[in-house]
Amino acid sequence: MNQLSEAVIREVVTEVLSKLQAGSTPVVQSRNRRHGVFENASSAAKAAVGGFEQLKKTGWAGRSKVIEIVKQMCADNAERWGKIEFEETKIGRLDHKIAKLYGIKNVLGTEFLTPLGMSGDSGITMEECAPWGVIGSITPVTHSIPTIAGNIVNMVAAGNSIVFNPHPGGAACAALAIHEFNEAIKAALGIENLICTIEKPSLDSFNELCAAPEVNLLCITGGPAVVDAAMKTGKRAICAGPGNPPVVVDECSALDFNKVAKDIILGGGFDNNLLCIGEKQIFVVGDSYAPFMDAMKRAGAVLLNNGQLDAIKKEVFTFKEGDGGCSHAALNRAFVGADASKLGRIAGLNLAANTEMLIAETGADDLFVVEEQMMPVLPIVRCRTFDEAVRLAKDSEHGYKHSAMVHTMNVSNMTKMGRAMDTTLFVKNGPCVAGLGMGGEGYISFSIATTTGEGITTPKTFTRFRRCALVDQLNII
Numbered sequence: 001m002n003q004l005s006e007a008v009i010r011e012v013v014t015e016v017l018s019k020l021q022a023g024s025t026p027v028v029q030s031r032n033r034r035h036g037v038f039e040n041a042s043s044a045a046k047a048a049v050g051g052f053e054q055l056k057k058t059g060w061a062g063r064s065k066v067i068e069i070v071k072q073m074c075a076d077n078a079e080r081w082g083k084i085e086f087e088e089t090k091i092g093r094l095d096h097k098i099a100k101l102y103g104i105k106n107v108l109g110t111e112f113l114t115p116l117g118m119s120g121d122s123g124i125t126m127e128e129c130a131p132w133g134v135i136g137s138i139t140p141v142t143h144s145i146p147t148i149a150g151n152i153v154n155m156v157a158a159g160n161s162i163v164f165n166p167h168p169g170g171a172a173c174a175a176l177a178i179h180e181f182n183e184a185i186k187a188a189l190g191i192e193n194l195i196c197t198i199e200k201p202s203l204d205s206f207n208e209l210c211a212a213p214e215v216n217l218l219c220i221t222g223g224p225a226v227v228d229a230a231m232k233t234g235k236r237a238i239c240a241g242p243g244n245p246p247v248v249v250d251e252c253s254a255l256d257f258n259k260v261a262k263d264i265i266l267g268g269g270f271d272n273n274l275l276c277i278g279e280k281q282i283f284v285v286g287d288s289y290a291p292f293m294d295a296m297k298r299a300g301a302v303l304l305n306n307g308q309l310d311a312i313k314k315e316v317f318t319f320k321e322g323d324g325g326c327s328h329a330a331l332n333r334a335f336v337g338a339d340a341s342k343l344g345r346i347a348g349l350n351l352a353a354n355t356e357m358l359i360a361e362t363g364a365d366d367l368f369v370v371e372e373q374m375m376p377v378l379p380i381v382r383c384r385t386f387d388e389a390v391r392l393a394k395d396s397e398h399g400y401k402h403s404a405m406v407h408t409m410n411v412s413n414m415t416k417m418g419r420a421m422d423t424t425l426f427v428k429n430g431p432c433v434a435g436l437g438m439g440g441e442g443y444i445s446f447s448i449a450t451t452t453g454e455g456i457t458t459p460k461t462f463t464r465f466r467r468c469a470l471v472d473q474l475n476i477i
């Protein structure tokens with residue numbers, strides 16, 4: 001049996017007694033006592049109720065202060081946290097981990113929660129956005145701290161507290177950022193445990209979190225397995241599910257192929273293709289093929305031959321049933337978010353470390369087209385007509401209704417593809433990130449509720465609408 005020192009026993013007893021005296025249920029914090037980091041989901045959920053109640057007392061001003069703190073801390077710590085996340089997850093690109101944290105400033109806060117007022121002969125009515133209470137949030141390994149920070153801004157703006165069950169591969173950096181957020185929030189507002197997390201998240205802690213009676217709403221950001229699991233819990237779940245975004249490059253003499261190539265490499269190469277909205281497969285129509293391929297090479301993409309592509313394919317897909325992976329059993333996770341130069345080495349290529357993208361001509365049924373592989377390898381499919389390209393693009397998206405891109409100056413073709421794809425994001429003549437306000441109009445969120453249809457999440461997504469009607473009075477006009 002371990003020998004517990006008298007000092008440790010005294011500390012534990014003092015903490016439990018102080019919690020009992022304060023009238024709260026004792027909760028099990030992580031052994032190294034980081035603020036908001038708990039050993040299990042049920043303790044975290046109980047503590048988050050306390051965080052929610054304290055936030056309520058601080059009113060709108062308190063919510064706004066939390067958001068200001070979280071946005072400022074993401075900017076101030078972008079380099080340090082980006083590096084820590086990169087070292088833990090070992091996927092993607094350091095400069096883009098940092099850029100994502102700087103992007104948190106564009107997540108919507110309290111300013112988005114305007115009430116709806118109605119006034120008429122029968123009085124006045126107000127519809128307001130009320131909080132749910134404690135939200136259980138599941139986050140991906142592809143953007144651990146950014147998803148957590150973005151969720152905090154949206155969810156706290158709406159008046160909620162949160163318990164995170166982060167991906168185990170990004171749980172340590174999540175706990176670190178959450179501890180630091182909580183300490184700053186406590187220093188500014190006196191609120192404890194507004195943001196909680198589970199120290200060692202697992203499928204068991206996911207189940208425990210979903211079942212916790214204190215958790216009123218779930219927000220899931222991840223692949224098909226976790227979305228399916230959440231939808232079976234019986235709790236309301238906002239699901240930001242998987243994607244496999246296609247791009248169609250039209251046959252269009254007015255296109256600037258240098259810009260098309262630049263846009264595709266910017267979006268598809270971002271964080272080594274880890275973005276769920278990132279360009280994943282390209283369908284090129286008719287005579288555009290040759291100028292498009294030339295432009296891709298000029299922009300730095302490395303063209304693979306069939307043998308080289310096959311060599312990479314054999315390594316990055318396991319071809320075994322039930323083998324895990326992000327979106328399909330066949331994907332070998334060791335190569336998700338890998339550098340293009342690392343993938344090139346499999347094919348015997350010695351590429352510069354800063355190579356952003358590998359490209360290869362493939363059929364529409366190639367694994368690189370069909371799978372959401374999240375690697376900087378873009379399969380390029382030749383199509384005879386725009387209609388054929390749209391049909392193949394739609395098949396490759398698997399009905400996820402996530403994201404799609406088109407490059408064309410033909411407005412009727414844009415319209416045709418937009419209607420056919422029916423995706424949550426549809427970007428014309430820009431990189432995928434333009435759909436999240438980077439180069440296009442709009443705001444950002446790292447949780448895009450594709451499966452359940454709420455779209456790019458905002459504070460409103462995490463509220464309950466309530467109506468308050470006053471009969472025959474205060475209609476002063």
Ligand code: NAD
Pocket residue numbers: 138139140141142165166167168203206221222223224225226229239240241242243275276325326327372446447448449450
């Ligand atoms: P993932 O599905 O492997 O993991 C996501 C989260 O779910 C993690 O916290 C993980 O621990 C948990 N999880 C996984 N399987 C589970 C199960 N069966 N039961 C309970 N929990 C489970 O995904 P990932 O690799 O971390 O992230 C990439 C995936 O997430 C891609 O499919 C990508 O498209 C998607 N994604 C979507 C959005 C969006 O906004 N729609 C944003 C980012 C990522």
